[in-house]
Amino acid sequence: MSALNSEASAAAMKDAGNVIIHEMQSIAAALENLTQRVEALENGAPKAAPKEVSLSQLADTARKLQELDPVGARAILIEVANAAGYQKLSEAPASERPGLLRTLEEKVAELERVANA
Incomplete structure (x- = not known):
């Protein structure tokens, strides 16, 4: 593999990694929101x-x-x-x-x- 292809491959892998990190952060935020809503319901909060x-x-x-x-x-x-x-x-x-x-x-x-x- 040439140096140019290697650099392009590394850049693509880095971009893919950033996308995965972003998606994981979105999932974590959604799970946190869901957890808070479930806890509120368990503690007697009325269902909205x-x-x-x-x-x-x-x-x-x-x-x-x-x-x-x-x-x-x-x-x-x-x-x-x-x-x-x-x-x-x-x-x-x-x-x-x-x-x-x-x-x-x-x-x-x-x-x-x-x-x-």
């Missing part, structure tokens, strides 16, 4: 009724994401929409918006933690 989420709430959260990560926000929004089976978040029916908003809020919280670290 599903809230209605408007498209403007999704847009506001998307703007906050854009402020925190101007370069990566679009990719995050596409990833969240695609994971739910949509091309765009605005295609999601009202019944799925609370989950999408929660996911976006988790991404915002993660970016805020990184920015404050």
Whole structure:
């Protein structure tokens, strides 16, 4: 393998490692959130009724994401929409918006933690 191929391979492996680390951090944040919600329910907190989420709430959260990560926000929004089976978040029916908003809020919280670290 030539030195150039070796460097390219090392760079690709580093990029893949960074993606894996980012995904693991997202999973850890989601698990922490879930753990807190389960503990709250176990301690007698009332189960929250599903809230209605408007498209403007999704847009506001998307703007906050854009402020925190101007370069990566679009990719995050596409990833969240695609994971739910949509091309765009605005295609999601009202019944799925609370989950999408929660996911976006988790991404915002993660970016805020990184920015404050």
